[in-house]
Amino acid sequence: MLVITDISKTFSPGTVSEKKALEHVSLTLRDGDFATIVGSNGAGKSTLFNAIAGSFIVDEGYIDLDGEDITFEKEHIRSRYIGRLFQDPLMGTAPHMTIEENLSVAFLRASGPSKHIFSRITAKEKQLFRERLSLLHMDLENRMQSQVGLLSGGQRQALTLLMATVVTPRLLLLDEHTAALDPATAEKVLALTKQIIEEKKISCLMVTHNMHQALEMGNRTLMMDAGRIVLDVEGAERAGMTVEDLLRRFAQNAGQALDNDRILLS
Amino acid sequence: MPVTIIQTALDNGLIYGLIALSLFVSFTILNICDLSTDGCYMLGAAVGVAVTIAGHPLLAIPASMAAGICSGFVTAQLQTRFGVQSILAGIIVNTGLYTINLMVMGMKTNLNIVGKDTIFTLIEKLIPGAFWKTWHRSVFLLLLLVLICFVLYRFLGTRLGLSIRATGDSPAMVRASSINTAFTVTVGLCIGGALTGMAGCLIGQYNKNSEINMGTGMVTIALASLIIGQTLFGRGKMAVRIAGTVAGSVIYRFIIAAALRMNVPTQAFKLVSAVIVAVAIAAPAVRQMAAERMQQRNAGRSRRKAAQQRGRG
Structure with missing residues (x-):
């Protein structure tokens, strides 16, 4: 179980380029949960992953994995139990x-x-x-x-x-890992992802820019905007949702329409 | 070429092959530009000669390797822990080592091994006979290099060796695989330091001398050897690439020996090495430029020809 308690991260604080990438984000991912994450440009999706994987240490808040406090654990130590895939297929292999x-x-x-x-x-x-x-x-x-x-x-x-x-791994982080692939290959890699996750019952967070995928894959959908999680749906509520519902709920909660130049609505 | 020149070229090529192997680890495998080679080599020579003068020619080898490891360790810590750029880290260590080397040599700029055994005289005494008297150095160095290449090859196939290779190949993947890149870089540079230090020690004992400036430009010479080796043997399997690195060093020494025969003055060697390195590294870009120019000219010609034909028709 991943428990994120009130984490924040600001890049270049005190300068003109100050960027509040994460603002008081809390999230609990139960064992076996498979949550998809969608969000606008610069919403903090990748920053959230970097925080969980330990690419940097968060400014405040705590991250616990299976009851263990990993907030200050080094990246290469965390990678013993956190698997991660990047969008760029060239990054994950030698x-x-x-x-x-x-x-x-x-x-x-x-x-x-x-x-x-x-x-x-x-x-x-x-x-x-x-x-x-x-x-x-x-x-x-x-x-x-x-x-x-x-x-x-x-x-x-x-x-x-x-x-x-x-x-x-105890947790798998997928950061748009099929976005750079052609549609047929993306489909295949996605099917494999699903198969492996179900077979090994891995808890998983997956960033996607495909709204249908966000609703179809996994058992839970999170939406992010401006460094916050603005929507978290699962169960029956999620099952009956369409892409339009999702966009409407996002606009309500975020106070603005979803703005992502790569989003795929269909 | 007379036998002595061939022999000297071979011996030197084998000893400097150790430095080429050191750069193979840092430059080719770890993808780090480590410029501490000059000072580290000199450190090995200073320690090696000092210990030999003290009467321990065998102990001199592990001692100079240990000194080289210390040098590699400091370079590695500067870049992994303290965020110093790798090139700068090497230069800083190199500069600092100048003083350390003088200290090791008792604040003298020159140390000579007079009337003391070296590892080579000890080996010479093992077997009597004229052949052995001439070739004992070459045979010993050849066996030593074969052993070291074999150990390096085996090591690069272990989990730690694979981690080191992956560190230079894909740092992002390595971090995701629970490998501490600071650790693998440190181990890699320490191995490089040990090899360079050992080369210094062997040259010191071979020439029965250590002189404070003998390391100057060594990194360029080793790089030239490495590039010759990688150009000729770089596409093969790891074992071939390792052996090819040493072969590159020997070939480089033969090029130098040939230059000597053509009465090129010894003072010009550093310039020759610099030119070899520059030419070897620049070669792909020059080839690309030439190919593009050729293509452009051919295209222009065929276009003019087509225009002429149209004009006639």
Whole structure:
């Protein structure tokens, strides 16, 4: 369970470019919750993810994960139990290393950093990687020795998804991870995401700019504006909602219409 | 070429190959420009020669490696913990090391190993015979470099080695994989420091001398070797790239030896190295420029020809 209590973050405080990126955000994500997040430009969606993943330390408030206070935990420590995917498929993988080597680095989370640093990839692990890769149906299990830089964007993002979940994370952060892919590939990666999350029952937050996706994926929808969460719907209320309802509710709560130049309404 | 020149080129190439390997780790794998090489190499030579004069030629090797590790550690801490830019961190350490090196050499600018055993004289004594007397250095250095290349290759396949490689390849991915980049950068630069320090120690014992300015320009020479190696062998597997780095260093020494035969003065070598590095790094851009110019000219020609044909028709 992720409990965010009243966190705020201001960038460049006291200067002309001061930006209040998060303003007193509180959020509780129960175990197995899969919430989608939509919001206007600069609403603080990515900042929220950076705060949770530990890219910076928040100015105030607390972040607890499974009852543990992680507010001041370093980013590389948090990444042991928080998986993350970025929009750019090039960010999640090392292009000059093979598929197998990439997965091994991701698999380090299982063994912990201090243990066995001089050990090598075992045959058993290779077998595990092969099995996991075969789930992608991209024939990557037969290309384990290929450099990742040779793969397509979709393949790389699917691999990144696998790397983020090869050791089941307590929380998965998806930051528009299909936005840079072509529609058919995006569909495929999204289906994989759904499958892996359901299979492993991972708690997940997903930023999207596709309003239909925001309502269809997961069990909960959050909307953000100007560093605040302005809408949080789930259950029966969400089930009966259309995109129009969602936009209307957003306008009511945020005091303005949704302003996002990349939003997909259909 | 006479045998002695070939032999010297080979020996020097192998020893400087250690520095090329050090830059292979920092420059190629970690993608960090570490300019502390000159000072670190000199530190290895100073420590190595000082310990050899004290009567411990074997101990001199681990001692100079330890000194190199300290140098690499300081460089790494400056850039990972204190936010100093990597190039600047190297330059700062390099500058500071000048004084440290003088201190190690007892505030003298020159130390000579007179009448003391070096690792090479010890090896020479192992086996009698004329062949061994001529080739003991080359054989020892070759075996040493093979061993070091093998250890480095094996190390880069371990979890820690893979983490170091990933750090240079995709920092974002590494942070998301619970790897502390500060740690991997530190380990990488310490390995580089150990190799550079060892090279300094071996050169000191080889020439039975350490002189405070012998490190100047070493980073350019090592970079030239690395680039030669990566250009010739850079697209292969990791094992080939590691061996290729050492091969690049040996090839560089042979180029220098050939230049010597053509009566190029020794003072010109640093300029030659600088030109090799500049040319090697600039080559892809120059090739691109030439290709574009060629394309432009051909396009212009075929267009004129087409216009002429239309005019006639």
